[in-house]
Amino acid sequence: MKFGGRALRLLILFSLIPCPLCAQVTAERLLHANEEPQNWLTYSGSYSSQRYSALQQISATNVKNLELKWVFQAQSLQKFEATPLVVDGIMYLTQSPNDVVALDAKSGRVFWIYHYVTSPAARPCCGIVNRGVAILGESLYMATVDAHLVAIDAKNGHVLWNVKLAEPAAGYAMTMAPLVVKDKVIVGVAGGEFGVRGFIEAFDARTGNQAWRFDTIPKPGEPGHETWRGRDWEHGSAAVWVTGSYDPDLNLTYWGTGNPGPDWNPEQRPGDNLYSDSAVALDPDTGKLKWYFQFTPGDPYDYDSVQIPVLANANWNGSPRKLMFWGNRNGFFYVLDRVTGKFLAGRPFVKVNWASGLDTNGRPVLTPQPPGVPTYPGIQGGTNWYSPSYSPRTGLFYLSTWEDYATIFSGVNTEYTEGQRYTGGANTSPIPGAENPLGTRQGPINVYTEALARGAVVALHPETGKPAWKFDMHDVNTSGILTTASDLLFVGGREGYFQSLDAKTGALLWKQNLGGEIIAGPMTYLVDGKQYLSIASGNGLFTFALRE
Amino acid sequence: MRLRRLSLRSLLRGAAICAALTVPGKAAFAQGQDRAPQYFQSDIQYGAQIFTSQCTSCHGENGDMIPGVNFRAGQFKRVISDNDLRFTITNGVPGTAMQPFTFGASELTGIVSYLRNMGSFNARGLLMGNATRGKVLFDGAGNCVSCHAINGRGPRVAPDLGDIGTLRTAELIHRTLLDPAGSMLPANRPVHAVTRDGTVINGRRLNEDTYTVQLIDEQEHLVSLTKKDLREYTVLKSTPMPSYKDKFSSQELADLEAYLLSLRGVK
Numbered sequence: 001m002k003f004g005g006r007a008l009r010l011l012i013l014f015s016l017i018p019c020p021l022c023a024q025v026t027a028e029r030l031l032h033a034n035e036e037p038q039n040w041l042t043y044s045g046s047y048s049s050q051r052y053s054a055l056q057q058i059s060a061t062n063v064k065n066l067e068l069k070w071v072f073q074a075q076s077l078q079k080f081e082a083t084p085l086v087v088d089g090i091m092y093l094t095q096s097p098n099d100v101v102a103l104d105a106k107s108g109r110v111f112w113i114y115h116y117v118t119s120p121a122a123r124p125c126c127g128i129v130n131r132g133v134a135i136l137g138e139s140l141y142m143a144t145v146d147a148h149l150v151a152i153d154a155k156n157g158h159v160l161w162n163v164k165l166a167e168p169a170a171g172y173a174m175t176m177a178p179l180v181v182k183d184k185v186i187v188g189v190a191g192g193e194f195g196v197r198g199f200i201e202a203f204d205a206r207t208g209n210q211a212w213r214f215d216t217i218p219k220p221g222e223p224g225h226e227t228w229r230g231r232d233w234e235h236g237s238a239a240v241w242v243t244g245s246y247d248p249d250l251n252l253t254y255w256g257t258g259n260p261g262p263d264w265n266p267e268q269r270p271g272d273n274l275y276s277d278s279a280v281a282l283d284p285d286t287g288k289l290k291w292y293f294q295f296t297p298g299d300p301y302d303y304d305s306v307q308i309p310v311l312a313n314a315n316w317n318g319s320p321r322k323l324m325f326w327g328n329r330n331g332f333f334y335v336l337d338r339v340t341g342k343f344l345a346g347r348p349f350v351k352v353n354w355a356s357g358l359d360t361n362g363r364p365v366l367t368p369q370p371p372g373v374p375t376y377p378g379i380q381g382g383t384n385w386y387s388p389s390y391s392p393r394t395g396l397f398y399l400s401t402w403e404d405y406a407t408i409f410s411g412v413n414t415e416y417t418e419g420q421r422y423t424g425g426a427n428t429s430p431i432p433g434a435e436n437p438l439g440t441r442q443g444p445i446n447v448y449t450e451a452l453a454r455g456a457v458v459a460l461h462p463e464t465g466k467p468a469w470k471f472d473m474h475d476v477n478t479s480g481i482l483t484t485a486s487d488l489l490f491v492g493g494r495e496g497y498f499q500s501l502d503a504k505t506g507a508l509l510w511k512q513n514l515g516g517e518i519i520a521g522p523m524t525y526l527v528d529g530k531q532y533l534s535i536a537s538g539n540g541l542f543t544f545a546l547r548e
Numbered sequence: 549m550r551l552r553r554l555s556l557r558s559l560l561r562g563a564a565i566c567a568a569l570t571v572p573g574k575a576a577f578a579q580g581q582d583r584a585p586q587y588f589q590s591d592i593q594y595g596a597q598i599f600t601s602q603c604t605s606c607h608g609e610n611g612d613m614i615p616g617v618n619f620r621a622g623q624f625k626r627v628i629s630d631n632d633l634r635f636t637i638t639n640g641v642p643g644t645a646m647q648p649f650t651f652g653a654s655e656l657t658g659i660v661s662y663l664r665n666m667g668s669f670n671a672r673g674l675l676m677g678n679a680t681r682g683k684v685l686f687d688g689a690g691n692c693v694s695c696h697a698i699n700g701r702g703p704r705v706a707p708d709l710g711d712i713g714t715l716r717t718a719e720l721i722h723r724t725l726l727d728p729a730g731s732m733l734p735a736n737r738p739v740h741a742v743t744r745d746g747t748v749i750n751g752r753r754l755n756e757d758t759y760t761v762q763l764i765d766e767q768e769h770l771v772s773l774t775k776k777d778l779r780e781y782t783v784l785k786s787t788p789m790p791s792y793k794d795k796f797s798s799q800e801l802a803d804l805e806a807y808l809l810s811l812r813g814v815k
Contacts, residue, residue: 412583417628431733434733444755446756446757447754447755495758497758511759
């Protein structure tokens, strides 16, 4: 067959267009991601976000034989918060600010790197970070710190489309890994310290065209707007900066929303401030709100509810039920019915004094502390955005915590100025002159944190909210958690140790000092019959497997 | 190099003074907050001294000589937060006579504290410390040198105070001299450990994590301990550092504080 000039041009043209028929990762595969544990297809491992793997080659008896197989050194000194994806032996990872890297998951050798040039106007509040990509077909999707969503060819790192969601100079940013549902890519915006108006937005995965947008603060005339005074809603924040979850049977996506703005001065925004500090359930086809549950109405403490919604089907009072587990920054562990959003139970998992408990609807019974008196938990919360885990084998919910941690809050009137911080006050440590523990460690030395807070991995019985066990750490714990079908739990921490615990008892089975703070979540995959574990520490991604 | 032999008491005293004096002098508020929740008298006084020597030629004693700016009235042109103030002082204002100043953290804390409180501050009766007299007290009556080094000269078991003026605010130094135990910060608490074979180790903690602790012991050795190998491990909250509240007069305290604030490290 002989190609003429036009035919040749058409062939070249078609070769440049992503081919849906030769898709690498179909929407169907994403639905059943937990059935192919050799891969890690979404940020949290599956749509239920349990960060649980069915792999069991690494077990309690051989975990001591783990050894380092390879290291990827990020070309960045920013915090490394990413969880990689692994698809059929290829790893897709992000490094700050917004580079995507494709590697051989077996050797760590790099196939290609896509460099995204961020706008100098970008001003993410808390570090130029990115937590990972999503995949559909042969395309990768990355949200950027200057509030763009970019589609990239997974084979060569070539840009397919690039859309701008909001103005970075106004404080809008994106740090989350996107969530792909069916044919759409869904993301949310950060900017809760800049008085943005938060939103979740969906795009056609093929074209980048907007599909829908859900504003996390209702405008005049919309239900929930009555929870705002005057024009406070215009800069009321409620940002969304951690990946949501999805229940295909209910066709609902679940997202956590952040603090109302300004953070620490509720007098500037009286009311419940919906839908800040809430779980929202959205139809992924339309963006319509199905239900919401607000954890911290009118929040004066910056208790973002941007935790990962963990979905589980389990017995509740003896009957099977579709549940949602939520270890909240405000110090309470919640169980919700994810069909309706109904509050089922809630109990503190750390010391709490801002509320004496939750009423029958899950609304906190407030006990605000007098001026100058410490509030528990402190500003970073009893936990934060770090990925928790749920093991259907043990039936336990695992989360990283800050124990006995408090902050003295004080609100100050603050005028909104676009692009400037809009936090409305100050927070100080309960020990005069001592620095509040930071959300991130700025070096390897720690001689003060334990006086102000300690860390732990806590395993909770979801039915009661009571701990099954607790693994104490000297420093506060900022790590995500992974559990496996061999009843192992993997967790890092700010001290730089990567640890394996017995998921049933909390006993330490193995540890390795990686030398840099761990603020990402571990993940696992299988290549050529060998199970690997990857975790970001400091500025490197470390990958382990059993000794040959 | 010859190592000085020191008693436990002197070592702990040294550690305690360090404890009080060498915690990183971070501002009393975190990035992004608008104002510190509280400004301290010693910082305000320190700031007043700096303002008098560095700022009055342009801003005037009352801070109202620049059109549109009146510090006593809390009127600024482009400042909203304390961080804005620090930025403006450090970077200056291009195109104006406001030049960049290379102040340390303690000085900036003092100036900001003073500017925020200029309206209510009464300079009359302010004790101006004399750093030269303060050094005499540090070396002599205060006996500070028995525990503290200054830029490498002195014992190592307690932190070197050679740059304390950049690390600690005036208020924290003042409070430490009056109440060293009450103001000892967690970072400076001495530790006591007993190994499984009964060896006792006292020292100043340099680092700690879930599994290990690193310290400098009484013999100025760097020691790393594994917690599971210890029979006993205690982080002490007491301090042998004496209070100077009744030992020194107000003027002597001001002199000693002025000397400590003048210690800015080796240039």
